[in-house]
Amino acid sequence: MNKREAMNHIRRFGNRFDRFRNAGGAGGSGGRNASKRPKAAPNPASRKSNVFNEQVRYAWHGAVQDLKSTPLATFLTVMVIAISLTLPSVCYMVYKNVSTAASQYYPTPQITVYLEKTLDDDAAARVVGQLQAEQGVEKVNYLSRDEALGEFRNWSGFGGALDMLEENPLPAVAIVVPKIDFQSVEALNTLRDRVSHVQGVDEVRMDDSWFARLSSLTGLVGRVSAMIGVLMVAAVFLVIGN
Template sequence: MLRIRKNNQQRDDNSFFPRWKRQIHYAWQNVYNDFRQHAIASLLTIIVIAISITLPTIGYLLWKNANQAAHQWYPTPNLTVYINKTLNQKDTDNLIKQITQFPEVERVNYLSRDETLQEFKLWSGFSEALELLDENPLPAVAIIMPKDEAKQTAILHAIQTEIVKLKGVDDVRLDDSWFTRLTTFTDMVKTIVWTISIFMMIAVALVIGNSIRLAIFSRRQTIIVMQLIGATDGFILRPFLYSGMFNGFISAILALILSEIFIFRIDAIILNVSSVFGTIFNLEGLNWDESLFIILIATMIGWLSALLATKKYLNMPHIN
């Protein structure tokens, strides 16, 4: 009975999940031992990787907050429709109804001739001069607020072209100069951030790959012995893959901390600058989704660069 119980226990220990658990534990034990034996070199590698991740992260934060500031400080782009002064109220209502039916239009604010005159007196400073006129020289206007998906220069110009053809419309004005400049600026910042991110990801992959190659060279005799006794490539690869993932993961965490420190340090400066413009603006850091995405990307880069480096050097003659 005791022999049967031992045999069953041995079969259970040699089943898939116990063997897989032991291999995982062995791999992480190797990662820990290697980190402890080369603590200073490992920390320096992690710091270099973290700085490489921090630079594009800060660039993304600047682009993100620039977009937010643009929406806060600048008005929504709109079109101003100048209605013919000879139109009666019924025709004007029909015209407003036609404009409202455009799919790109969210809403239309109508100002009668009297309302436009009052607005002009309020903002122009020529109220006394206007009192001398026999009649109101200003037309009624319709201010068109486009939908969010229509707030693009090409779409706004297309709407302008269509509305100016309507009967009773004298002119349609679109003040999109600031909008074009803002769109161009944010697109430029976005392109710069993506370019820096690509170069930094390549740098991260190279740094992790180089650290893995150094680890392979320092343990090449051990690898040769493991191959001689029949260890599979997967068993040999696993500690190095986990090491690359570990470096990417810890570096991403450190990069997130550095990014938050950056936001905290310059938030007071930005607050003082925004108060000069008569508004309050606080910088926003990374949310949970963005932070998780950065951690996953860094971990995947660490795994992939470790895989490529290990595969390459395991196939070299001096390793085999």
């Protein structure tokens, strides 16, 4: 091998080495660039779900540890929360039952209207029509003077004494039954005042003492239930906060 051939071999070897080095550098650069590629951002919903699961797991672990370390105190705390949540519901059920019993088992309030004795049957019928036309009146039950005398005779047992009287001392009576929407104490008082101003009406009576007491009792139960509910809910927040 002469000098020229040796130089050619050296050049070819150098060219091959350069190509190999360039290929290796490109591969290494690609690998480095691939390693520096940014990672895909996680899904926000998945991130929130993971955070929530971690919080639940942490809270559950803390509750179990508290239960193991202080079982009596934890049991008392759970009982306080349970009672605080149950008592308002019980009070509300009592209030609803009292209201239902009051509306079902107590008689409907009525207004008794005594007509003037000087009215004849036609005039009394006109007065009854005016009473029926009043706002809030469901119906009017009319008793003439003779019917009122007969009922009083049967009820009192003073038939002999009544026969001794020259004329009927009892007036005609109209019993006004209010509608359901007008059975509160305020509505009944307003209706009684309107009825008393009807011409031909002598006297108006309303036995509302029991109804007023019942309404007051029902309202008191409702207010006490609401107050207990607010206090119990506040107690729950205080217990959980501490």
